Amino acid sequence: MNRRLQISAHTLVSALGRGGAAHYQALKNSQGGLRVCDLDGVELDTWIGRVDGLEDVSIESTLAEFDCRNNRLGQLCLEQDGFIEQVELARSRYGDHRIGVFMGTSTSGVQQTEMAYAARDVDSGALPADFNYRGTHNMFSITDFTRQYLGLNGPAMVVSTACSSSAKVFANAWRYMRAGLCDAAIVGGVDTLCRMTLYGFNALQLVSQQPCRPADQHRDGINIGEAAGYALLEWEQDEPVISLLGYGESSDAYHMSSPHPEGMGAAMAMRQALEMSDLKASEIDYINLHGTATPANDLSEDRALMNVFEGRVPCSSTKGFTGHTLGAAGILEAVFSCIAIEQGLMPASLNTHVVDEAIHSPILLESREQDIRRVMSNSFGFGGSNASLILGYPS
Amino acid sequence: MMRFGIASVGLCAPGIPDWPSGQPLLQGKIQYDPTSPMPVLKPGLLPANERRRTTPHIKLALQVAQEAVDAWQGELEDLSTVFSSSDADLEIVDKILTSLNLPGSPVSPTHFHNSVHNAPAGYWSIATGSHAPSTSLSAYEASFSAGLLEAACQVSLGKHPVLLVAYDMPPPATLSPFCPVDAPFGLALLLAPVGDPAAIVEVGLELLHKDDIRDTMDDAGLEGLRKSAPAARGLPLLAMLASGGTGPLEIPALPGQVLKLELSPC
Numbered sequence: 001m002n003r004r005l006q007i008s009a010h011t012l013v014s015a016l017g018r019g020g021a022a023h024y025q026a027l028k029n030s031q032g033g034l035r036v037c038d039l040d041g042v043e044l045d046t047w048i049g050r051v052d053g054l055e056d057v058s059i060e061s062t063l064a065e066f067d068c069r070n071n072r073l074g075q076l077c078l079e080q081d082g083f084i085e086q087v088e089l090a091r092s093r094y095g096d097h098r099i100g101v102f103m104g105t106s107t108s109g110v111q112q113t114e115m116a117y118a119a120r121d122v123d124s125g126a127l128p129a130d131f132n133y134r135g136t137h138n139m140f141s142i143t144d145f146t147r148q149y150l151g152l153n154g155p156a157m158v159v160s161t162a163c164s165s166s167a168k169v170f171a172n173a174w175r176y177m178r179a180g181l182c183d184a185a186i187v188g189g190v191d192t193l194c195r196m197t198l199y200g201f202n203a204l205q206l207v208s209q210q211p212c213r214p215a216d217q218h219r220d221g222i223n224i225g226e227a228a229g230y231a232l233l234e235w236e237q238d239e240p241v242i243s244l245l246g247y248g249e250s251s252d253a254y255h256m257s258s259p260h261p262e263g264m265g266a267a268m269a270m271r272q273a274l275e276m277s278d279l280k281a282s283e284i285d286y287i288n289l290h291g292t293a294t295p296a297n298d299l300s301e302d303r304a305l306m307n308v309f310e311g312r313v314p315c316s317s318t319k320g321f322t323g324h325t326l327g328a329a330g331i332l333e334a335v336f337s338c339i340a341i342e343q344g345l346m347p348a349s350l351n352t353h354v355v356d357e358a359i360h361s362p363i364l365l366e367s368r369e370q371d372i373r374r375v376m377s378n379s380f381g382f383g384g385s386n387a388s389l390i391l392g393y394p395s
Numbered sequence: 396m397m398r399f400g401i402a403s404v405g406l407c408a409p410g411i412p413d414w415p416s417g418q419p420l421l422q423g424k425i426q427y428d429p430t431s432p433m434p435v436l437k438p439g440l441l442p443a444n445e446r447r448r449t450t451p452h453i454k455l456a457l458q459v460a461q462e463a464v465d466a467w468q469g470e471l472e473d474l475s476t477v478f479s480s481s482d483a484d485l486e487i488v489d490k491i492l493t494s495l496n497l498p499g500s501p502v503s504p505t506h507f508h509n510s511v512h513n514a515p516a517g518y519w520s521i522a523t524g525s526h527a528p529s530t531s532l533s534a535y536e537a538s539f540s541a542g543l544l545e546a547a548c549q550v551s552l553g554k555h556p557v558l559l560v561a562y563d564m565p566p567p568a569t570l571s572p573f574c575p576v577d578a579p580f581g582l583a584l585l586l587a588p589v590g591d592p593a594a595i596v597e598v599g600l601e602l603l604h605k606d607d608i609r610d611t612m613d614d615a616g617l618e619g620l621r622k623s624a625p626a627a628r629g630l631p632l633l634a635m636l637a638s639g640g641t642g643p644l645e646i647p648a649l650p651g652q653v654l655k656l657e658l659s660p661c
Binding site: 043097106110113114117118120125126127131132133134137138139140143144153155156157158159160161162168171172175176178179181195196199200201202203204249250251252253254255256257264265268381382383384385 | 397448472481482483488491492493494495496500501502503504506507508509510511512513514516517518520521523524525526527528529530531532533534535538541544545547548549551552569570572573574575602604648649651652
């Protein structure tokens, strides 16, 4: 049997609020966090999942070179749920060199470069001299910031595979720990609202003008959100806690920005995760869907689900609460999965009124409270990158 | 210590169109001329219609990836891949950000989907029909070592071959004063489990925590190339492979970290 990684601590920030308790309340009461797009410099008729107060977050003064919206959200998130204290305990247990940091993001702090481009010198076209590419925009920035903020010196990287990024980091952490490169790991993801993603998804005609409606018969696209999440992973101790039971990773080999119509790659990722977990499909209690609310994505995922689960496991997308948080969606929804198990709560598919008759999986139109032992969380991204995680207690 | 084999190599840099043409340079038989032009990138694996949509950044990754698997007898559709680069395609990012400042902010949809860090991985999967797991990483200047560590974990734990593709393309002029890439450089290594008949050399790999490192190239031109792109930090490994040498060598990782490799005959 594979050794299991336990989730010793977790935290998150999204449009639903700061920290685990705020998210539990919002999910339980079906109170979403979407709003009409009010981001500076964006004139698009859409809704977004925006985190309040990021403009007022001050980056730790010794780390000023990292100051950007993305790292501010990362810092704000680290400060929730007593996460830093848990990391400090782990650091004293293992040593700073033995804790890895594996973060996912799709666009890092590109908003800082957007602002630099808007402030180019009129004559020379040069960017402002104080623009700091390494600290803000470079893909590694959020991991670099997180390591320095937490005082960790173990192996580290950023995974950037679009919207599966921060689900896949669980797999990287498992492999690095299994190979003996570290004894514990911080995994997570941060992605923030920026003009590039809003206008980019708009150019692909994937953005909805209304609050997004996953699996609904009238769904017509995504709302983009921002979020951060972190988890501390250690090898399973004696007491049973929620663990990473398995993961699956696959590629679609189909199209750069459309999912495989039959969900072939998605089904492979789900089956791999079940196989690694040594679980049968019927032993999964709830599935947190990728469920972006585009017509093609939800249909493709449903085909894959029906193939693997035959419509027997209740499922919902939480994108109607938070929007699609892109590179942060994997960790956000992994933490939602932990909350679901801890609280015995399956969140409703918010904003879904009538399920598309072509979708056959049992979509939860109301939240449900019951004992939950194991959850699958799906994340799929551009380039046909698929990841499925199974979190919970072993059978 | 992790152990694995190296089966084959792909290489592309200014004046070095492929691994065979790089070997005499790395063996010290010919001096490297850093002013050499960049070879034409034409990864034949991609259908022409897909290739037209790609960029030099993507083509560089695919070209070295393809060279590394050209003579391999295995099934490409089952081959796991690790793509590592210090950043996504900054030429595309530059185009998008320039568009955002035009009236109506007209972003090209093709540019947008090519802007993701895993765009080369996506095209590779389409070109090879591979459903195998793939990841796309960055660790800024330590991106080569991060990719090698991840690929080494996969090959030593999974007991199946893994293709590592490390590549960097210099950004457009607007961003170049801020970025750590001055020359295009791509290298690919097909890693195989210990005992795999395809392996030409066996490698032991350890992550050390120390600051001092011996990693410079003897040839001044190659040393300049090594410093000009994070992916080129792998050149000392290629030099040892080219000369058929064995023994220890060091590759820089994150600040305060060094990858120690020990090459031995299969």
